[in-house]
Structures are given as structure tokens and as C-alpha cells.
Amino acid sequence: MFSDVTLSAAEGRTHDGDSPAKSGAPAALPGFLDALIGKGLLVPTGVDGLYGRNAVFEDVVEHIDAMVGRWADGRQTEAMRFPPAMSRKVLEESGYWANCPDQIGTVFSFCGDDRSHQRLLKCLDKQEDWTEDVNPTRLSMTPAACYPVYPVMAARGPLPTEGRTVDLMSYCFRHEPSIDPARMQMFRQREFVRMGTPSQVLEFRAQLVEFGTATMRALQLPASVEVANDPFFGRAGKIMIDIQRRQELKYELLVPGISPEKPTACASFNYHQDRFGALWKIVTPSGEVAHTGCVGFGLERIALGLFRHHGLDVDAWPQEVIAALWGAAPR
Numbered sequence: 126m127f128s129d130v131t132l133s134a135a136e137g138r139t140h141d142g143d144s145p146a147k148s149g150a151p152a153a154l155p156g157f158l159d160a161l162i163g164k165g166l167l168v169p170t171g172v173d174g175l176y177g178r179n180a181v182f183e184d185v186v187e188h189i190d191a192m193v194g195r196w197a198d199g200r201q202t203e204a205m206r207f208p209p210a211m212s213r214k215v216l217e218e219s220g221y222w223a224n225c226p227d228q229i230g231t232v233f234s235f236c237g238d239d240r241s242h243q244r245l246l247k248c249l250d251k252q253e254d255w256t257e258d259v260n261p262t263r264l265s266m267t268p269a270a271c272y273p274v275y276p277v278m279a280a281r282g283p284l285p286t287e288g289r290t291v292d293l294m295s296y297c298f299r300h301e302p303s304i305d306p307a308r309m310q311m312f313r314q315r316e317f318v319r320m321g322t323p324s325q326v327l328e329f330r331a332q333l334v335e336f337g338t339a340t341m342r343a344l345q346l347p348a349s350v351e352v353a354n355d356p357f358f359g360r361a362g363k364i365m366i367d368i369q370r371r372q373e374l375k376y377e378l379l380v381p382g383i384s385p386e387k388p389t390a391c392a393s394f395n396y397h398q399d400r401f402g403a404l405w406k407i408v409t410p411s412g413e414v415a416h417t418g419c420v421g422f423g424l425e426r427i428a429l430g431l432f433r434h435h436g437l438d439v440d441a442w443p444q445e446v447i448a449a450l451w452g453a454a455p456r
């Protein structure tokens with residue numbers, strides 16, 4: 126079904142990270158990505174994992190976002206939206222450099238004078254290294270929608286008795302170039318973050334596991350919830366993975382069939398225990414270190430699940446799925 130659309134060699138796609146194609150000819154693409162691009166749903170940019178989206182894809186993503194957002198209905202949540210870049214200092218303090226250094230993106234800008242500008246232009250002309258006067262700014266790319274919110278909440282003082290629940294949505298960045306459309310470098314996460322006592326956080330996570338499973342059922346996507354781990358880096362990371370799995374700190378909602386090799390995580394349900402509470406000094410009304418948890422839904426991944434399982438033509442999707450996403454209103 127997904128093998129009849131091919132990309133011309135002129136697209137110049139590369140498959141070895143960010144470096145230019147070595148052989149000159151692009152390697153064979155997986156059929157699903159071909160089909161998404163051929164249908165115009167994703168728009169290639171020449172960088173693996175970085176795509177434009179057409180109006181149909183955006184419409185699907187927006188309605189998945191709205192559907193996920195319904196969890197907040199009737200609940201005391203505070204909605205906030207942050208841009209896809211965050212304070213570099215906050216990211217440095219968060220421990221992300223220790224855990225996932227290979228996935229971080231930091232924003233660099235030109236900070237030189239006239240002379241260094243001339244040097245930079247010459248280097249660009251000659252295709253030489255032009256980065257001498259390009260320095261890190263105060264911005265990093267946001268790796269997960271919840272990262273900017275913890276210091277903001279800590280600055281407000283002790284949590285109220287009922288804790289806090291924040292509703293977030295952001296583009297996120299992970300430096301992991303791939304030709305698997307389910308592994309984009311920039312994608313959107315709808316997240317809910319809970320801060321409070323351990324039982325408040327665990328109850329929140331359990332509710333969202335149920336909600337996430339019901340949402341997949343309404344979208345007629347096969348899904349299971351499994352114990353999971355973050356992609357912690359290096360040798361120390363192996364120990365972190367072991368602890369995370371043993372204590373069941375992370376679950377993922379897995380949808381098979383999107384990627385050929387293994388089921389794709391379309392949502393994750395994370396219990397941080399007191400890690401962020403201690404780090405950012407978030408406290409309960411009685412002065413104890415608060416526990417936190419977050420649940421993130423990968424909006425593009427769920428959209429890809431729908432296109433994979435119900436076909437690339439949205440109008441031909443099952444009526445129940447269309448009703449679940451768009452309600453009674455005509456598309």
C-alpha cells in the first residue's frame with residue numbers, strides 16, 4: 126500500500142545524520158514516509174526528521190490535541206503555552222545534559238564585529254568552517270513540553286493543598302535524525318504535569334493511563350501500556366534505565382504498525398518521584414519536597430498511527446473515528 130510513491134534523487138535526502146550524502150544517490154526510503162510525502166501530508170526539507178505539514182495533517186493534529194485536551198474538562202488545571210525554545214540555564218540545571226546529551230539542541234548566534242562578519246562571509250563562500258564567532262545564546266531547544274514549567278511553579282511558593290496540574294503543549298526538539306517518520310526531530314507534545322504528594326501524582330498518572338487507553342480505543346488504534354525507560358546516555362545511563370524500569374517510573378502507550386521494527390510510543394506516563402521537586406525546590410503546604418509526574422501525548426505520532434491504520438485518505442476513515450475526532454460537525 127505504501128510502496129508506490131518514490132522521491133526523486135533531486136530531493137537530495139541524506140540518511141547518515143546531518144552530514145551531506147556521501148554516495149550521491151539517496152538510499153531507499155521506507156514506504157510509509159514515501160507515501161506521506163507523495164500524498165503531500167509531510168513536506169520534505171532536505172533534513173531527515175524535519176518536515177512541513179500540509180493542512181490535512183495539521184487538521185488531524187489539531188483535533189487530536191483537542192481530544193487529548195478534553196481530559197482537563199471539569200478538572201482544576203492551569204493551561205500555559207511556552208515557545209519551542211527555553212532558558213539554556215534551566216535546561217543545564219535540569220540534569221538533561223547528564224541524561225540525554227546527544228539529543229540536546231542549543232541555539233547559537235553570531236556575536237562578532239564587522240571584521241569577523243567579513244571573515245564569516247568569506248568562510249561561507251568557500252564552504253569552510255564559519256562558526257568561529259558563533260556562540261551559544263541563552264536559549265536551548267525545548268526537549269519536552271514540561272521542562273520550562275518547574276521553575277515557574279517553584280517561584281510561586283508552596284503548592285496549595287490540592288497540588289497543581291498544568292496543561293502544556295509545545296513543539297519539542299530531539300537531535301536524532303532518522304528516516305522513520307515516527308522519529309521526527311521537531312514534533313508536538315500535549316502534556317499534563319502534576320505536582321503534589323506522591324498519592325496525588327500516582328492517582329493522576331493512573332487516571333491518564335486509563336484516559337489514554339480509552340482515547341486510542343475511540344480512534345480505533347491498537348495499543349498497549351508497558352513499562353518503559355528514557356534513552357539515558359552512556360554507561361551511567363544503564364543504571365538509570367535499570368532503576369527506572371524496576372520502579373516502574375515510566376509507562377508508554379505503544380501502538381504497533383507505525384514503524385516496521387517495533388511498536389511506537391504515542392504517549393508516556395512519568396513519575397519523577399521527588400527529583401524535580403528537590404531540584405527546583407517545589408514544596409507542599411507542609412514544607413515537604415513535592416513529588417511530580419508528567420504525561421505527554423505525541424501528537425504527530427498519533428496522527429501517523431491514524432494514517433497508518435486507517436489509510437492516507439481521511440475521508441475514507443471509519444465513521445466512528447471521524448466522529449471521535451471532529452464530532453458531529455462536518456470536516
Ligand code: ZN
Nearest residue numbers: 269271419421
Ligand atoms: Zn514531561
